[in-house]
Amino acid sequence: MNLGLVKRIGDGKDSNVWSTNWLVDTSARPPMYRQDSLVDLMLKVCDLFIPNTELWDREKVRETFTPEDAECVLRLKPSLSRPDCLNLNLHYLVACSKKRNSKLGNFKTFPWILWNLWKSRNELVFENSGSSALSCVAKSVEEANIWFQVNGESGDPIQNPAQPPPALQHWQRPPQDFLKCNIGSVWDHLSGLSGAGWLVRDHQGNARNHSRRAFVGSTSRREADLRSLHWAVESMVNVRLKNVILEASSIELR
Numbered sequence: 001m002n003l004g005l006v007k008r009i010g011d012g013k014d015s016n017v018w019s020t021n022w023l024v025d026t027s028a029r030p031p032m033y034r035q036d037s038l039v040d041l042m043l044k045v046c047d048l049f050i051p052n053t054e055l056w057d058r059e060k061v062r063e064t065f066t067p068e069d070a071e072c073v074l075r076l077k078p079s080l081s082r083p084d085c086l087n088l089n090l091h092y093l094v095a096c097s098k099k100r101n102s103k104l105g106n107f108k109t110f111p112w113i114l115w116n117l118w119k120s121r122n123e124l125v126f127e128n129s130g131s132s133a134l135s136c137v138a139k140s141v142e143e144a145n146i147w148f149q150v151n152g153e154s155g156d157p158i159q160n161p162a163q164p165p166p167a168l169q170h171w172q173r174p175p176q177d178f179l180k181c182n183i184g185s186v187w188d189h190l191s192g193l194s195g196a197g198w199l200v201r202d203h204q205g206n207a208r209n210h211s212r213r214a215f216v217g218s219t220s221r222r223e224a225d226l227r228s229l230h231w232a233v234e235s236m237v238n239v240r241l242k243n244v245i246l247e248a249s250s251i252e253l254r
Contacts, residue, residue, distance in 0.1 A: 006021055006022065006023075006024050006028035006086070007020050007021060007022040007028075007084055007085070007086060008022075008084065008085050008086070009022055009045055009076055009078045009084055010078060010079050010080070010081070010082035010083045010084045010085065011046060011078070011079070011080045011081075011082065011083055011084065012044060012045030012046030012047075012048070012049060012078055012084065013044060013045075013046050013083070013084070014044075014083060014084045015044065015045040015046075015084045016042070016043070016044060016045075017030065017031070017043040017044065017045055017047075017048070017064075018030050018033070018039070018041060018043065020045070022045065022076075022084075023069065023072050023073070031065045031066070031069035031070075031072070031073060032065060032066045032068075032069050033064060033065060033066070034063070034064065034065060034066055037063060037064055043064075045078075045084070048060055048061055048064070048073070049078065053080075054077075054078050054079060054080050056073065056074055056076075056078075058074060061073050061074060109140055109141055109144040111144075111222070111225075111226060111252060111253060112139075112140035112141075112143045112144045112147075113136070113137065113140040114229075115140075115253060116136045116139055116140050116143075117136060118246060120136055122245060147252065171201075171205070173203050173204075173205065174201075174202070174203050174245050175203060176203045177203070177243060178203065178243045178244070178245060179200050179201065179202055179208060179241060179243060179244045179245070180200070180201055180244070180245045180246075180247055181198050181199070181200045181232060181236060181241075181244050181245070181246050181247065182198065182199050182201070182247050182248075182249070183196065183197075183198045183228055183229060183232045183246065183247070183248045183249065183250075183253075184196065184197050184198070184228070184248075184249045185197075185224050185225050185227075185228035185248075185249070185250060186224070187218055187220075187221045187224035187225075189221075192216060192217050192218055192219065193214060193215070193216060193218070194214070194215045194218040194223075194224035194227065194228070195212065195213070195214050195215070196212065196213060196214075196215065196224075196227065196228030196231055196232070197210070197211065197212035197213075198210065198211060198212075198228075198231075198232045198235065200236075200241065200244065208241075209239055209241070211235060213231065215227050215228075221250075221252075222252060225248065225250040225252055225253050226253075228248070228250075229246070229248060229253055232246065233246070
């Protein structure tokens with residue numbers, strides 16, 4: 001899971017240049033040093049700034065890293081007003097989740113980690129209560145294990161004709177001054193095509209925004225659900241909606 005975490009550079013004081021994953025390529029990684037440069041193993045990212053500014057020392061950056069990585073570094077926007085923080089590299093995690101034979105078995109857990117992180121955030125906002133990172137991960141692992149015990153390692157639900165169909169659930173209103181985004185997705189296993197749609201409503205049930213789109217190359221229902229969730233989150237950011245509760249029709253993403 002650590003490979004799916006990337007350090008977002010703020011003031012650069014907490015990030016060692018050579019041991020921190022702060023560049024994103026096919027995965028999060030440290031930059032590569034120039035073969036003809038002297039390597040300072042204690043170098044911090046903040047040491048690459050022009051003193052007392054948020055600007056990179058471009059000459060020092062190009063003297064330290066390979067040309068390709070130097071340009072990647074110079075595209076980053078540091079900020080002295082915030083500390084460095086860890087972010088999820090969602091594109092990498094989705095890519096790893098496609099590899100059914102991957103030895104990185106923990107990647108099957110990350111949809112639950114994302115969901116429980118979102119729920120913990122809502123608990124903090126709505127109820128002023130939070131949970132520790134350890135309890136969030138433990139709960140995610142437990143829920144993922146239960147899911148795969150019931151549905152098998154493939155993630156495809158095991159049909160039980162003796163089970164009655166699940167009862168229909170009614171839409172629940174969000175709290176006042178909050179919005180709810182309902183996300184739906186479909187997947188065709190023959191063509192690999194999937195579709196997604198989302199609808200944002202206020203606490204009175206009035207539709208505020210909606211959209212739909214298609215995806216190609218989805219190799220499983222799980223991937224189709226994850227792509228729909230990722231797209232919906234990006235859409236909320238793009239249309240600048242805040243205080244949004246996400247609710248997916250997919251049982252796996254609940």
